[in-house]
Amino acid sequence: MQHYLDELNTPQRDAVVNTDGPTLVIAGAGSGKTRVLTYRIAHLLEKGVRPQQVLALTFTNKAAREMQHRIAAIVGEANARNLWMGTFHSIFARILRIESEKLGYPSSFTIYDTADSKSLIKSILKEMKLSDKEYKPGDVLGRISSAKNDLVTPPAYARDVARMSADQAAKKPLVYEIYARYMKHCYQAKSMDFDDLLLNTNILFRDFPDVLQRYQQRFQYILVDEYQDTNLSQYRIIKKLAEGHQNICVVGDDAQSIYSFRGAKIENILNFRNDYPGYKIFKLEQNYRSTQTIVNAANSIIAKNKGQIQKNVFSEKESGHPIRVMESYSDVEEGYRVADDIAERRREHHYTYQDFAILYRTNAQSRIFEEALRKRGFAYKIYGGLSFYQRKEIKDLIAYFRMTVNPNDQESLKRVINYPARGIGSTTMDKLEAISAQTGYSIWQLINGYTPEQLGINAGTMKKLHGFVQLIRGFGMKLLDSQAADLAREIATASGIMADLMADKSVEGQSRAENVEELMNAIREFTTNKLESGEPARLDVFLEDVALLTDQDSEKPEDNDKVTLMTIHSAKGLEFKNVYIVGVEEGLFPSQMTIDSEQGVEEERRLFYVALTRAEEYAVMSYAKTRYKYGELKNSTASRFIREVDSQYLEVLGNSPFTSPASRPMGIPVRQPERPAVPSRFKPKASLTQRPATPSIQFNYQTSGGDYQAGMLVEHERFGRGVIDNIEGSFPNTKVTVTFEHSGTKQLLLKFAKLKILR
Ligand SMILES: Nc1ncnc2c1ncn2[C@@H]1O[C@H](COP(=O)(O)OP(=O)(O)OP(=O)(O)O)[C@@H](O)[C@H]1O
Numbered sequence: 176m177q178h179y180l181d182e183l184n185t186p187q188r189d190a191v192v193n194t195d196g197p198t199l200v201i202a203g204a205g206s207g208k209t210r211v212l213t214y215r216i217a218h219l220l221e222k223g224v225r226p227q228q229v230l231a232l233t234f235t236n237k238a239a240r241e242m243q244h245r246i247a248a249i250v251g252e253a254n255a256r257n258l259w260m261g262t263f264h265s266i267f268a269r270i271l272r273i274e275s276e277k278l279g280y281p282s283s284f285t286i287y288d289t290a291d292s293k294s295l296i297k298s299i300l301k302e303m304k305l306s307d308k309e310y311k312p313g314d315v316l317g318r319i320s321s322a323k324n325d326l327v328t329p330p331a332y333a334r335d336v337a338r339m340s341a342d343q344a345a346k347k348p349l350v351y352e353i354y355a356r357y358m359k360h361c362y363q364a365k366s367m368d369f370d371d372l373l374l375n376t377n378i379l380f381r382d383f384p385d386v387l388q389r390y391q392q393r394f395q396y397i398l399v400d401e402y403q404d405t406n407l408s409q410y411r412i413i414k415k416l417a418e419g420h421q422n423i424c425v426v427g428d429d430a431q432s433i434y435s436f437r438g439a440k441i442e443n444i445l446n447f448r449n450d451y452p453g454y455k456i457f458k459l460e461q462n463y464r465s466t467q468t469i470v471n472a473a474n475s476i477i478a479k480n481k482g483q484i485q486k487n488v489f490s491e492k493e494s495g496h497p498i499r500v501m502e503s504y505s506d507v508e509e510g511y512r513v514a515d516d517i518a519e520r521r522r523e524h525h526y527t528y529q530d531f532a533i534l535y536r537t538n539a540q541s542r543i544f545e546e547a548l549r550k551r552g553f554a555y556k557i558y559g560g561l562s563f564y565q566r567k568e569i570k571d572l573i574a575y576f577r578m579t580v581n582p583n584d585q586e587s588l589k590r591v592i593n594y595p596a597r598g599i600g601s602t603t604m605d606k607l608e609a610i611s612a613q614t615g616y617s618i619w620q621l622i623n624g625y626t627p628e629q630l631g632i633n634a635g636t637m638k639k640l641h642g643f644v645q646l647i648r649g650f651g652m653k654l655l656d657s658q659a660a661d662l663a664r665e666i667a668t669a670s671g672i673m674a675d676l677m678a679d680k681s682v683e684g685q686s687r688a689e690n691v692e693e694l695m696n697a698i699r700e701f702t703t704n705k706l707e708s709g710e711p712a713r714l715d716v717f718l719e720d721v722a723l724l725t726d727q728d729s730e731k732p733e734d735n736d737k738v739t740l741m742t743i744h745s746a747k748g749l750e751f752k753n754v755y756i757v758g759v760e761e762g763l764f765p766s767q768m769t770i771d772s773e774q775g776v777e778e779e780r781r782l783f784y785v786a787l788t789r790a791e792e793y794a795v796m797s798y799a800k801t802r803y804k805y806g807e808l809k810n811s812t813a814s815r816f817i818r819e820v821d822s823q824y825l826e827v828l829g830n831s832p833f834t835s836p837a838s839r840p841m842g843i844p845v846r847q848p849e850r851p852a853v854p855s856r857f858k859p860k861a862s863l864t865q866r867p868a869t870p871s872i873q874f875n876y877q878t879s880g881g882d883y884q885a886g887m888l889v890e891h892e893r894f895g896r897g898v899i900d901n902i903e904g905s906f907p908n909t910k911v912t913v914t915f916e917h918s919g920t921k922q923l924l925l926k927f928a929k930l931k932i933l934r
């Protein structure tokens with residue numbers, strides 16, 4: 176086997192082997208920053224650092240999983256397993272669950288998602304008799320979130336002149352009061368929102384120096400990917416943890432800083448040198464991802480930004496296909512043309528679906544592409560937007576799960592106390608909510624600890640409330656001893672949700688029931704996975720995974736060979752052979768809201784740079800001349816960003832049947848398409864080469880371990896084919912280590928793994 180250090184170029188290797196002291200790796204897209212981070216961790220482990228001592232923070236859970244696979248392939252599964260690796264939110268949620276009591280929380284606290292937060296803000300508005308027209312919940316939540324990410328607590332908010340006058344100017348002088356109540360309600364409900372996970376970690380480390388010290392000592396090495404997009408809250412946590420040993424390595428690219436609207440501070444990366452005067456810096460210049468054309472084109476546009484660190488980026492790959500500029504008559508046509516182009520590239524270059532990504536500025540743009548891909552029968556997956564876990568029926572069932580874990584979770588209680596209907600009306604709930612707000616007790620505590628007279632509720636209603644309490648208690652008692660899949664199924668049935676969905680025979684009703692079945696499948700899958708790897712398979716562990724999903728995390732592991740549809744923001748760090756950047760129009764990209772400020776446009780330009788640098792071989796910039804916006808058909812024009820790319824790298828297609836060459840943007844010569852133009856919607860459906868189906872053979876599963884031997888080729892239901900590296904332990908606890916072709920090395924419990932012996 177090739178030594179892992181040989182898979183790096185010289186500057187990359189330097190950045191990997193110099194493991195101690197503050198380290199900054201700053202480099203352009205595709206130059207191997209993430210690879211350096213990954214190999215550096217592997218190198219630390221090879222040098223004898225224990226995995227528990229390494230803290231690695233990534234932008235998504237998926238990125239963490241991929242790193243883990245790679246590291247496991249180098250140092251072995253067992254060694255890689257106990258790394259503290261994940262997103263800021265998931266790592267610090269884990270620490271908060273351990274330390275929660277210090278902050279007055281139980282370790283079973285709920286993590287609120289955006290919908291929960293908005294619903295809580297709505298009840299606070301009601302409580303304060305404010306209108307949600309004036310105080311739009313989304314907007315208020317944005318202000319609260321930004322305060323939290325800047326580490327501004329409610330009392331500090333009231334003293335913060337800039338914030339208060341901004342609220343005043345926006346005619347929202349009471350935001351600080353809503354914020355204070357919001358915090359109080361979350362505390363009562365034993366819940367934290369996403370921003371609280373970071374804010375509370377800061378509070379924990381500030382108020383409990385002994386706790387901080389413990390983690391400072393535990394994490395001897397700290398590594399952060401995508402450092403340019405950290406906010407103040409994240410920055411402070413890292414700074415505190417690294418204070419003693421200063422073994423901190425951050426990698427990033429200031430040209431890819433795209434989250435300022437969420438409080439990210441580009442200064443964090445720029446100030447690294449001041450924070451850690453003894454730092455070492457490594458610059459990586461060779462891009463291994465993209466063709467020369469793509470790298471040069473991306474360089475030519477990002478050079479238009481004034482504020483940036485000078486960097487060289489070059490590629491030694493082939494010069495490659497020019498970047499296509501695709502003009503469509505309408506947004507609908509744009510959808511079909513992109514789908515056609517995908518079909519053509521699949522046919523001519525034998526790409527598979529997963530080699531394609533369609534990237535857009537806003538989630539709303541996805542619908543048109545979905546439709547076009549669906550009509551062609553192309554497999555696709557969408558990230559973000561209204562995801563599976565935001566559907567009503569799924570949220571309802573999850574609310575039961577959440578109450579099972581934490582019955583004080585008020586947003587969940589309000590959601591399902593009368594669903595399915597139990598005769599608990601809104602008058603009762605309003606009453607209980609008001610008392611809860613006054614007394615500081617959660618509704619759950621009120622029902623449990625007070626008489627109907629004290630609450631002003633009649634005996635009949637109280638009985639119904641108690642019925643609900645009994646139901647949830649019954650689930651709660653089973654939590655610790657049941658597997659997630661079994662308990663979830665029981666909850667779906669005993670709560671009455673299943674029956675309610677089955678009773679609805681409409682198409683929508685059917686599809687809701689199917690979604691719930693799909694959730695059950697996901698939980699079954701989770702349970703099997705956990706059992707196989709010998710980890711707890713409880714429902715609360717499943718909930719934690721769901722609560723921490725980011726927009727970029729695929730929800731279903733079997734989502735492999737599909738065209739990816741996502742916003743450019745979520746595409747950060749990823750790569751695809753073919754990339755379509757769509758809706759590249761003035762007012763959409765750059766977005767209308769940013770056009771008036773130079774800073775705003777510079778951030779959009781960085782976003783464009785991120786989009787273009789996702790492509791390995793082929794990139795398309797597409798725009799439509801008309802588009803529906805807010806229900807009205809509007810004319811649109813090509814984005815300035817198309818003009819800003821050095822035209823020598825472009826190929827402008829003139830095959831829209833509806834547009835004349837005279838309307839071509841920026842006078843770039845029009846190349847003729849390779850095939851005669853036919854309006855896409857009139858084309859016959861392409862005959863796609865189907866891959867031959869693998870013949871299905873029946874195998875006997877062996878579980879005793881006796882029939883397996885190291886070196887055997889085996890097949891696993893989900894991980895695919897692999898070779899057995901090692902077998903240890905005796906029946907029934909036999910463990911096998913298998914290196915899979917596409918899923919990395921895994922250690923599995925033989926009795927659950929159901930490995931087919933192929934050879
Ligand atoms: N020395 C190398 N040899 C071969 N391939 C490499 C090398 N370094 C990086 N790569 C490959 O180049 C691609 C880009 O690397 P990576 O994702 O680590 O870059 P990055 O700097 O993190 O990019 P981004 O800025 O987009 O996050 C990956 O496919 C990676 O495997």
Ligand SMILES: [Mg+2]
Nearest residue numbers: 208209210748
């Ligand atoms: Mg990266």
